[in-house]
Amino acid sequence: MAGEERKNWRRRLKTPKSAIKGEIITIKTMAEHIMEPGVRRDPETGVIYPKKIIDLVICRFNGKQIYKSHWYSGVSANPFMSFKMKAISSGLLEVEWVDDYGQSSYKKAIIIVYDENGKEVIPMKLDKASSIKELM
Amino acid sequence: MSLKKNIFTRRKVFNYLIGCVCAMSSKYSLAGQQAGSPFRDRFQTYRQTFRIEPDPEEARRIVRNIIKGREIRENLIFLKAPDIAENGNTVPISFGVNCSMEGQDYPRIVHILVLDNPFPEIAKFYFSPESGEASVDIRIRMRTSSNIIAIAEMQDGSVGETKAFVDVTIGACS
Numbered sequence: 432m433a434g435e436e437r438k439n440w441r442r443r444l445k446t447p448k449s450a451i452k453g454e455i456i457t458i459k460t461m462a463e464h465i466m467e468p469g470v471r472r473d474p475e476t477g478v479i480y481p482k483k484i485i486d487l488v489i490c491r492f493n494g495k496q497i498y499k500s501h502w503y504s505g506v507s508a509n510p511f512m513s514f515k516m517k518a519i520s521s522g523l524l525e526v527e528w529v530d531d532y533g534q535s536s537y538k539k540a541i542i543i544v545y546d547e548n549g550k551e552v553i554p555m556k557l558d559k560a561s562s563i564k565e566l567m
Numbered sequence: 568m569s570l571k572k573n574i575f576t577r578r579k580v581f582n583y584l585i586g587c588v589c590a591m592s593s594k595y596s597l598a599g600q601q602a603g604s605p606f607r608d609r610f611q612t613y614r615q616t617f618r619i620e621p622d623p624e625e626a627r628r629i630v631r632n633i634i635k636g637r638e639i640r641e642n643l644i645f646l647k648a649p650d651i652a653e654n655g656n657t658v659p660i661s662f663g664v665n666c667s668m669e670g671q672d673y674p675r676i677v678h679i680l681v682l683d684n685p686f687p688e689i690a691k692f693y694f695s696p697e698s699g700e701a702s703v704d705i706r707i708r709m710r711t712s713s714n715i716i717a718i719a720e721m722q723d724g725s726v727g728e729t730k731a732f733v734d735v736t737i738g739a740c741s
Contacts, residue, residue: 455699468708470685471740497697505681505689507657507706507739514692517668517699 444526444538450518452544452552459513460488460538462528468504485510487529493522493554518544520554621710626680626687633678633718634726643727644677644719650732655709655739662717663702664727668694671723674701678720683713708739 441463450456462485469482482504490498498514516524521544527537544552644664652658662679666672677692689708694701701719712734719727 468686468740492697495697497695499693500703501691501693503688503690504686505684505708507708511704511706513704515698515700515702517697519697 440536442526442528442536442538444524444540446524446540446542448541449543449545452518452520452546454518455515456518456542457513458490458516458524458526459511460526461509461511462536463509464528466504466506466508466510470504482531484531485528486531487527488512489527489529490514490516491525491527492516493520518542520544520552522554621683621685621687623682626682629687630680630716630718633720634728637724637726640725640727643721643725644674644717644729646715646717646729646731648715648731648733651734651736652709653736655711655735655737657706658709658733658735659704659706660715660731661702661704662729663700664719666701666721668696668699668701670696671721673722674719675722676720677701677703678716678718679705679707680716680718681707681709681713682716683711684709709733709735710738710740711735 443459443461443463445459447456464485465483466485467480467483469479471480472478473480484502484504484506486502488500488502489496497516500512502510521542523539523541525537525539527535529535546552642665644662646660646662648660649658660679662677664674664677666674673696674692674694677694679689679691680687681689690705692701692703707715712732715731715733717729717731721727
């Protein structure tokens with residue numbers, strides 16, 4: 432039983448490691464989950480398996496929510512989903528899956544975005560060059 | 568003696584009035600919870616442990632509740648689904664929205680519905696201008712061969728709708 436429970440927790444997230452600024456990149460996600468719809472019966476005993484689905488997937492980039500989806504029992508088992516994102520600056524991508532029991536799990540990835548000149552686009556603004564020295 | 572005979576005391580009358588008001592308000596609030604209203608979502612998230620039969624009338628009511636009599640814009644949303652699905656447990660579908668994701672021109676919500684499922688609502692997708700293109704691939708369950716409907720609600724209030732028919736050979740129990 433413990434092995435089965437652990438199986439429901441495996442998550443996958445596939446992103447390109449680097450991108451050019453303004454490019455639209457594809458993010459592929461997959462969660463290994465039974466997605467029990469709550470209407471299936473055990474063929475021998477006739478007992479109904481209780482409902483257990485992932486009902487919320489949130490995608491955040493640098494802490495800001497860019498994409499969200501609500502799922503119901505009609506999504507297939509081991510749900511695969513791929514969506515698009517615009518690369519503006521390099522940063523941290525987090526995808527969070529929430530169960531209908533309230534259990535949440537997340538996976539993160541770092542995407543590095545380069546300028547046309549080959550410079551990395553940093554997701555913060557620096558007013559002066561000297562401000563870095565002050566911090567150091 | 569006079570007190571005993573008096574049935575309609577002030578307190579009793581007030582209690583009766585409050586009871587009437589409560590009954591009326593509960594009646595009206597329950598009348599608002601028709602099938603197809605957002606209250607159905609609460610029912611769906613409820614841990615469901617009984618079998619229910621598909622109701623196409625209710626599916627149509629849900630679609631009507633999303634569109635709310637607005638005009639349907641053509642060529643706004645396109646849906647890609649296989650003509651024949653051998654296994655109803657995993658039907659790969661994908662959709663996209665024709666829009667420049669700038670300003671008000673992006674889809675706020677995209678709904679996916681399968682009309683002949685016992686639970687027609689399958690997924691809702693919330694986009695923002697940061698997601699550069701509103702296109703998603705996902706795999707769904709279908710019980711019988713039926714229409715898939717995708718509805719896009721744009722931020723400025725316009726609505727787009729498409730249909731695709733999928734023939735399912737072995738259905739899923741969902």
